[in-house]
Every structure is written in C-alpha cells, then in structure tokens.
Amino acid sequence: MSEHDVLKKRTAYLSIISNTTLVLLKLVVGFMVGAVSLISEALHSGVDLIAALIAFWAVQKSVTPPDAEHDYGHGKYENLSAAVEALLIVGAALGIVYEAVQKVGESTVPDMLGYGIAIMGVSIVINLAVSRRLIHVAKITGSQALEADGLHLQSDIWTSVGVLGGLVLMELTGWAWLDPVIAIFVAGIIFRAGWRMVYESVRELTDESLPEAEEERIGAIIRQCPEVRGYHCLRTRKSGSYKLLDVHVLFDGRMHLSQVDAICDELEENIREAFGTFDIMIHPEPDQHHVEESKQSQFAKAKSAERQDETRD
Numbered sequence: 001m002s003e004h005d006v007l008k009k010r011t012a013y014l015s016i017i018s019n020t021t022l023v024l025l026k027l028v029v030g031f032m033v034g035a036v037s038l039i040s041e042a043l044h045s046g047v048d049l050i051a052a053l054i055a056f057w058a059v060q061k062s063v064t065p066p067d068a069e070h071d072y073g074h075g076k077y078e079n080l081s082a083a084v085e086a087l088l089i090v091g092a093a094l095g096i097v098y099e100a101v102q103k104v105g106e107s108t109v110p111d112m113l114g115y116g117i118a119i120m121g122v123s124i125v126i127n128l129a130v131s132r133r134l135i136h137v138a139k140i141t142g143s144q145a146l147e148a149d150g151l152h153l154q155s156d157i158w159t160s161v162g163v164l165g166g167l168v169l170m171e172l173t174g175w176a177w178l179d180p181v182i183a184i185f186v187a188g189i190i191f192r193a194g195w196r197m198v199y200e201s202v203r204e205l206t207d208e209s210l211p212e213a214e215e216e217r218i219g220a221i222i223r224q225c226p227e228v229r230g231y232h233c234l235r236t237r238k239s240g241s242y243k244l245l246d247v248h249v250l251f252d253g254r255m256h257l258s259q260v261d262a263i264c265d266e267l268e269e270n271i272r273e274a275f276g277t278f279d280i281m282i283h284p285e286p287d288q289h290h291v292e293e294s295k296q297s298q299f300a301k302a303k304s305a306e307r308q309d310e311t312r313d
Contacts, residue, residue: 004141011137012056015149018130019049025119033116035170037163037183040096041120045156047092076205076239082148083201089152089194093187100183113171120164127153127160142243142276148197155193159186210236210243214275218245221270227251227263229287245271246281253286260284 026042134150137143166182169175209215215236222231229250236245249267251260264282272278 007137008141008143008146009056011134011146012149015130015134015153016049016053016056018126019045022123022126023049026123029115029119033112035113035116035167035179037100037166037179037186038116038120040099040183040186041123041160041163043092043095043099045123047088050088079201079204079239081145082197083205085148085152086194086197086201089155089190089197093191093194096183096187096190100180100187104177104180109170109174109176113167116167117164117171120160120167124157124160124164127157131157148201151193151197155190158189162186162189204238207237210238210245217274218247218271221274222247222249222267224270225263225267227255227259228267242277242279243275244279246283248283248285250285250287253288 022045023042026038026045030039030042131150131153134146134153138147138150162182162185166178170178215234218236219231219234222228229252231247231249234245234247236243238244249264251263264284267282268278268280271280
C-alpha cells in the first residue's frame with residue numbers, strides 16, 4: 001500500500017471519530033434544550049457520520065489493486081460514495097425543513113440555551129480543523145471521497161454558525177420564531193451543497209473527460225518529444241483519484257519498434273510525473289500511412305459495428 005493510500009485511510013478515520021463525537025454531544029444537548037435548530041444540527045451531524053463511514057469504505061475499496069473483474073482498479077467506488085453522500089445531504093436538508101415547519105408558530109423559547117450555544121461553538125472549531133485536513137489530503141492524493149467529505153463538513157460549519165447565531169439571538173431577545181426560520185435557512189445551504197456534489201459525482205460516474213486545460217498539458221508533454229510527429233484522438237477520464245487516457249501518437253515509419261516502445265515508455269513516465277497516478281495506453285502509428293481519427297469518428301465506428309451486429313442477429 002502506497003503512502004497516499006495510508007494517508008487517505010488515516011484521514012477518513014479522523015473524520016469518523018470527529019463526527020461520532022459531535023453526533024453524541026449534539027443529540028444529548030439537543031434533546032435537553034429542545035431547540036429544533038439544534039436537533040436538526042444533530043441530525044445533520046448524523047448524516048455526516050454516515051457519509052464519513054461511506055467515505056472510509058470507499059477509500060478502503062478504491063485502493064484495492066485491479067483484479068479479474070476490475071481490470072482498471074476500483075476507483076469508481078470513490079465516485080459512487082460521493083454520489084451517495086450527496087444524496088444524504090439533500091435528504092437531510094429536506095428533513096430539517098419538515099421539522100422546522102412543525103415548529104412554526106410556537107412562542108416558547110427553549111430552556112438552557114447556554115448549553116446549546118457552547119456545543120455549537122465546539123462543533124464549529126472541530127469541523128473547521130477536520131474539514132481543512134480532509135480537503136488538504138484530498139488535494140495531495142486526488143481522492144474525491146475525501147474531498148466530498150471535507151466539503152460536507154465545510155457546509156456543516158456554516159450551518160453551525162447559523163444555528164449558533166440563532167441561539168444567541170433567542171437568548172438575548174426571546175424571539176422563539178427565530179428557531180424554525182434559521183433551521184429552514186440552514187437547510188437551504190445544505191441543499192445547495194448537496195446538489196452541487198450530486199452534479200460533480202454524476203459527471204465523473206459518466207466518464208466525463210478531464211478538464212481541457214489538463215488535456216492541453218498532456219498534449220504539450222507529447223509534443224515536447226523530438227521523435228513525435230504528431231498525435232490525435234486523445235481521450236481521458238477519471239476513476240476516483242485514478243486517471244486514464246489513450247492516444248494515437250505518430251512516429252517516423254522507418255523507426256525500429258524497440259525505439260518506438262522506449263519513447264512511448266518515456267512519454268508515459270513524463271505524464272505520470274506531471275499528473276500522478278495515470279493508466280496510459282499509447283497507440284503508435286507511422287506518420288506516412290495512417291488514418292486520421294478523432295473521438296467522434298471512433299464513436300461512429302463503434303455505433304456502426306453495433307448496428308451491423310444487431311442486423312445479423
């Protein structure tokens with residue numbers, strides 16, 4: 001197991017510990033105080049805990065080496081976990097709105113708000129530290145699962161700030177209506193974060209290409225090699241923190257196969273040095289005799305072959 005894999009697992013475990021602690025504290029204080037905004041925060045932290053467990057499972061699964069059923073590894077488990085986590089966030093937002101609506105119209109300010117104010121302050125500090133660590137490690141390792149968990153905790157910070165402000169105002173003014181109103185506002189923030197995560201997860205699960213700027217960098221690395229006469233049909237995608245590409249590269253047709261192979265190996269190393277883990281397939285072609293292809297032309301060929309198979313059947 002690589003250093004990045006160990007780092008991802010340890011960081012995911014940190015998230016589990018912090019979320020378990022916050023869930024227990026918020027549940028105890030929430031039921032003791034009786035504020036819907038605080039109870040909603042406890043439910044939100046419960047979703048955070050489930051999400052952290054999913055992220056931990058995904059990180060464990062994604063670092064499993066390729067096997068007979070998964071030739072390209074298990075990186076998609078990270079994308080899948082991020083999608084599930086996003087749906088949990090959206091569900092939590094809708095649940096908070098439901099609970100808040102039930103409280104609209106109540107005129108009694110909950111007792112012992114000081115305990116709620118204290119626990120929300122602790123929650124903000126813990127989530128700030130843990131979320132920064134998760135996002136930092138996600139950038140180092142390229143883990144989408146850890147990034148999703150970190151962004152999730154960041155959204156929790158803003159909701160905690162909103163709840164803290166509401167509890168303080170209720171304590172100072174006696175305005176009971178602030179409790180459900182702030183809970184609904186918090187739910188809107190959570191829903192927005194969850195919807196964005198759903199969108200990002202779907203993009204990667206549907207094999208969206210790497211950003212155009214990254215593909216340009218890959219092309220620049222290929223063009224820097226003096227023996228390369230050109231390239232075409234560059235295709236890329238991601239599987240968790242694992243990137244994949246295939247490309248057709250043109251060489252002088254008189255070059256010896258062993259020399260072409262050595263240059264392809266060098267290109268692969270240069271790309272991995274610039275981007276990290278990368279599964280690369282280079283298709284060498286002679287520049288004098290080759291058929292210019294594109295992503296669209298390859299797709300058209302595949303669809304044509306599929307139609308011919310259907311006709312024969």
